[in-house]
Amino acid sequence: MVALVASAALMIALVIPSVGFAADPDPADYPALSTEQMGHVRHMINIANQLDGDFSMMGGGGFAAIYYMSFHAYQFQFAFAHYALASTHYHYTPAHRDLYQETSAKLIKRMIYKDVWDYWAHLSKFDLTDRTETETGEVMVTYTEDDWYGWIDPNIKKNIMYSGHLLQMIGLHESLFNDHRYDEQGSLTFRYAPVEYDQPPFEIEYDHNRLATVIYDQFVEDHFRGIECERNAVYAECNQHPILGLMSYDLKHGTKLSPEVRSKFKKVMQKRNYIDPETKTTMYFLKVKQDAVVPATYAWADGWNGHAQHVWDKEYIDSIYPYQQKRYIPSMLKGPPGENMGWTAPFDFGWFALLASEVGDKETVQLMTDYADANFSPTWVDGGLYYPSTPDYSYNFSRDENGFIQNVGPVTGNVLIGFSRINPADGLWHIYNRPFGPSHFANLHITDVDYLEASVTQAVFDSAKDALIVTLVPGPVESSNVSFTVRQLEPAKTYELIKDGKSLGNISAEGQLPSGTRWQDDGSLLITTALREQSSFIIKAI
């Protein structure tokens, strides 16, 4: 009879958690970052933390490697690190905000540093699609006298390969953190001192509204066939980012710009077979003046375009992905020793791995991350994990003596492989289609974890159980104890504090607090604890 009553009580507790008989939340039931995933996160944060003008570890090879037509450019490294950290925060640590919010702002600040965007003052002069090869193999770029004057402002016209990312980053910042700082006039100020133009230094002011308006107007002006990256060249993947940026903008500003842009963009571009219906592969680019698509079968183009289009066109991308996977994998991973893999080798891998993660092809993601671990020299620096760029990644595309890829460019090694390992199935899709609502921002969350001393591998508020679940691991700096602050506890409630499955006592406004905890003046709770290995904390209302 006793057993029967106990059993019934357990059943009730499981079905109706709020009655108080429910089992404590188990941290193992919630997503948590693995050691490697946390390492990738820390590496991207380390990059964000560099001085604005410090581009260490972000690739070399001179001006050409980073600027002109470069798929390794700083802007892509900052932007994709931003998206990777957005996915991390949304899926693993939604209740750990300050670190991700500050890092997001730092990446945006780095993005508007002159060395990242001033290439446009030069590149905007050229129509790089209009090239001829001489007998000696030189590629000459032709331009007219009118073309000589480009645009210094990196957002005002074309260059969607920059401005589209900036819009997406700002939109994510606003939607993930409910932080409207970029709505303020002049919050995005571009400073330029164009000595070579014999002009005094000047500033170009943008904000979220102006940037969204400038980009939307270009879509309209271009009849939704996409905004050019450089002169005369529309790339499909570059136009996915402003579309996602407009989705976030709509969410917080009450507009409906993105549905129009994405439906018309797809219609216009489908007419031109931007994704070839036969090969299921994404075009290289569209030549605007000639209205001609340059077809291609590039893993990077499919990966880059697909992972982002999947956010708003999931069924379609899911339907063509298997063809693309079959085309590139596993032949990308193994081939004849010494084979020249072409100029896209250093970044094909990374963008395709990202697509595989977004569509939920866990097997391919596992295959590719295992491959990266085996062949791309995984390296830990100051708690961060990355794959260093190989020497001459811009020019040397041959497989090694065993037939494996030996080319890793900085965008793949710093960001994309880590992003793929972190991003769960439909990872970006969820961020945009199930955005955080007002209740999220009212929930319990933690702040003020010293980034040097501890990493937060999970921080989740389970509203059904009225419980905050947090797991910490030691950071790169050894420390006898660490502390963190719990915010938005309700004064009327009593909470139980559990560490690694053991109750440490109750927390209430009136009662005695567990050892190592204290109320702070602003009503938050400071928890200080020894941290020699992974520890999980649960703070649940009782």
Place this chain on the structure above:
Amino acid sequence: MHRALRNLVALTLVLAGAACGPSDSDPSSTDGLDPDLVREYLLMHPEIVLDDAEVSDAIRKAHLRREQDRAAEERRSILKAYTDLLQSPLTPSSGGTGKDVTIIEFFDYQCAPCRASYPELQQVRATEPGVRYIFGQLPIYGSHSIMAARAAIAAHRQGLFKEFHHALMTTDSGLDMKVIFATAEKAGLDVEKLQADMRDPLVHQYLEEVRALAEALDVTGTPSFIIGDAKLSGGVRAGDLKMELDRQRAQIKRSPQH
């Protein structure tokens, strides 16, 4: 034609250097020339300027001087905006009261060129007592650099910055927490208080502000030196610093406020 060209050169220099302040060119050499006419002539025959190496070089130098002057002016304005930070009780400094030239060094305790420059700086400090010297913590070599910077500011609170700074700059050991605390103890610091101060959010905030100053000054690595309104990047020798100090003093003497 030769004379005309030289006159054009002179005028071009005047035009190019118009915004540069004091110039080496002699404006009197343009006597008798109508600037509008010369300008018009140059617009019609720009090859005169393009094809003459001497003129091209002079124009390039004028551009450079103008850029240097602009950057110096911007630095002066930034330093003025950060006066409170530079005079903060958390900012370690030594030497004069600031009536002479001020040097700000941005450094990291794990940066090899910073450590190599340290004896050179000591030499300058010893021979230039009037110079105010500000220690700008700019930890860019990872977590232990940040901890060392926090510890240095905490040591400053105990009045032992100079000793701790010297010990960290001259230690043969790589930095970790054991080394940092052992160094602190050897320097005579109360390590328990040091650890508490290292956790003080005010110390963290202070280091963020120093970093903001460095970024405003477009510092992109360590060591970097702001000497008066000039910037030197990378490791230095005492002679480099003295030369810049002399230049700054000469500039101050020339300035109308002097």
